[in-house]
Amino acid sequence: MTRSEELFEEAKRYLVGGVNSPVRAMKPYPFFTARGEGSKLYDVDGNSYIDYCLAYGPLILGHAHPEVVRAVGEQLERGTAYGTPTELELEFAKRIVEAVPCAEMVRFVNTGTEATMAAIRLARGVTGRKKIVKFEGAFHGAHDYVLVKAGSGATTHGVPTSAGIPEETTRNTLLAPFNDEAAIEKLFKEQGDEIAAIILEPVIGNAGCILPEEGYLKFLREVTSEAGAMLIFDEVITGFRLCLGGAQEYYGVTPDIATLGKIAGGGLPIGVVAASREVMEHFSPLGRVYQAGTFNGNPLSMSAGLATLRVLERGDVYSRLEELGRRIRRGLEEVSQDAGFETRVYGIASMFQMYFTAEEVRDYASALRADAELFLRYQREMLRRGVFLPPSQYECNFLSYAHGEEEVDYTLEKAEEALRALK
Ligand SMILES: Cc1ncc(COP(=O)(O)O)c(C=O)c1O
Incomplete structure (x- = not known):
C-alpha cells in the first residue's frame, strides 16, 4: 500500500469521500x-x-514562485488580518483597474463563488430584475443561483443540478446552450424585460475548454445592452490567464461586470468583482446591495496577488x-x-x-x-x-x-x- 492510499483510507473516515472538494476525487485514490x-x-x-x-x-x-513566497512571507510577519483598510488593497485595486477594461472599481472577496454570487446580486440590485441567464456546462462556483446544469465536478460526479436548492431560486436561472444565438434571442424575446444579466465564462473552462465562436461575445454584448440587462463575464479562470486584461481584452468585448479569482490571488484565496463606478456604487456602504466579509481584501491574498501581477506585467x-x-x-x-x-x-x-x-x-x-x-x-x-x-x-x-x-x-x-x- 502506498502512503497516499493509506492516507486516503483514513481520510475517508473524516472527510466526505476523503476530499474537501469533489474535483479532487480520483479513482482508485488521489x-x-x-x-x-x-x-x-x-x-x-x-x-x-x-x-x-x-x-x-x-x-x-x-x-x-520565489517572488510570491517572499511577498507572502514578509506580509505574514506584519499580520494576517486587520479588519481595517490597507495600502495593499489600494495598490492592488489600482493595478486591476488599469489592466481590466470594464473595471473602474473593485470589491475584493475570498473566492470565485463569492464573487459571482455578489456580481449576480449586484446585477439584480441595479436592474431591479430577478432572472439570470447562464450557459449549460458553465460553472460559476457552488452557490444556489448557478448550480443548474453546472460543469466541472458537478458534471463529473453526476449532479449538474444540485439537490438542496429551492425551486423558487432556480426558477430564476434560465439556461441556454453556448454558441447558440437563436436560443438567446428566444429567451430575450420572451422574457427580456425580466432578465437582470447573462453570466458566462467567455471561454468555458469547466466543460473542458470550449471557445466562443466568432462574433458570439459581441452578440451577447448587443443583446444585453438592448434589453437593459447586464453582461457579466465570469473571468475567474480567464482573468490574467489569456492576457492581463483577461478575455474582455483578448476578444475586445467589454462586459458590465467581471468576476476574477484564481490567478488574482497568486495561489491564495480570492475573488474580485469589478465594474464601472456607477455600477459598483450600488454595493454597500454606498448603495443598497449588501456584500461583506471578514477576510475581504485580506493582506496575504493581496500580497500574493500583487507579487504575481508584478511578474505578469513584465x-x-x-x-x-x-x-x-x-x-x-x-x-x-x-x-x-x-x-x-x-x-x-x-x-x-x-x-x-x-x-x-x-x-x-x-x-x-x-x-x-x-x-x-x-x-x-x-x-x-x-x-x-x-x-x-x-x-x-x-x-x-x-x-x-x-x-x-x-x-x-x-x-x-x-x-x-x-x-x-x-x-
Ligand atoms: C469560471 C469559474 N467561476 C467561479 C468559480 C468558483 O471559484 P472558487 O472555487 O474560488 O469559489 C470557478 C472555480 O473553478 C470557476 O472556474
Whole structure:
C-alpha cells in the first residue's frame, strides 16, 4: 500500500469521500501532495508529476514562485488580518483597474463563488430584475443561483443540478446552450424585460475548454445592452490567464461586470468583482446591495496577488505561454491521431483540453458526447508516467510560466505512450 492510499483510507473516515472538494476525487485514490515547486507536484510517496492542473487554474507562475513566497512571507510577519483598510488593497485595486477594461472599481472577496454570487446580486440590485441567464456546462462556483446544469465536478460526479436548492431560486436561472444565438434571442424575446444579466465564462473552462465562436461575445454584448440587462463575464479562470486584461481584452468585448479569482490571488484565496463606478456604487456602504466579509481584501491574498501581477506585467510571460500552448495543442493532435484515436484538441493561450470525440465541441451537449471514461483511463496512464492532468474530461488543463519546452515535449512523449497503452 502506498502512503497516499493509506492516507486516503483514513481520510475517508473524516472527510466526505476523503476530499474537501469533489474535483479532487480520483479513482482508485488521489495522490496526497507533499509539496509543489515550479511546474511540479511531489507526492508523499516521493513521486513527482508535471502539473497541468495547477490547483485548477490559479498558479500561472507555477508552484511556490520565489517572488510570491517572499511577498507572502514578509506580509505574514506584519499580520494576517486587520479588519481595517490597507495600502495593499489600494495598490492592488489600482493595478486591476488599469489592466481590466470594464473595471473602474473593485470589491475584493475570498473566492470565485463569492464573487459571482455578489456580481449576480449586484446585477439584480441595479436592474431591479430577478432572472439570470447562464450557459449549460458553465460553472460559476457552488452557490444556489448557478448550480443548474453546472460543469466541472458537478458534471463529473453526476449532479449538474444540485439537490438542496429551492425551486423558487432556480426558477430564476434560465439556461441556454453556448454558441447558440437563436436560443438567446428566444429567451430575450420572451422574457427580456425580466432578465437582470447573462453570466458566462467567455471561454468555458469547466466543460473542458470550449471557445466562443466568432462574433458570439459581441452578440451577447448587443443583446444585453438592448434589453437593459447586464453582461457579466465570469473571468475567474480567464482573468490574467489569456492576457492581463483577461478575455474582455483578448476578444475586445467589454462586459458590465467581471468576476476574477484564481490567478488574482497568486495561489491564495480570492475573488474580485469589478465594474464601472456607477455600477459598483450600488454595493454597500454606498448603495443598497449588501456584500461583506471578514477576510475581504485580506493582506496575504493581496500580497500574493500583487507579487504575481508584478511578474505578469513584465512582458514575456504571455507570449511564452501562447507559444507553449500552441506547442502542446499541436503535439496532442499529432500524437493522438498517430496513436489511432479520434480526438479534438481545443484551447487558447495557456488553456487546453483534449476530448475523445470525432465531432466538434462547441457546447455542453457536444462535450458530454465525448468519451469521458476513455479520458479517465488516459488520465490514469498519464499519472503513472509522471504527468498530472485534472481527472475529468470536463476540466481544463493549464500551463504555467514555470513550464518549458522540455516539460511539454516530455508530456507529449508520455501522451503517445499512454494512448498506445489504451489500445
Ligand atoms: C469560471 C469559474 N467561476 C467561479 C468559480 C468558483 O471559484 P472558487 O472555487 O474560488 O469559489 C470557478 C472555480 O473553478 C470557476 O472556474
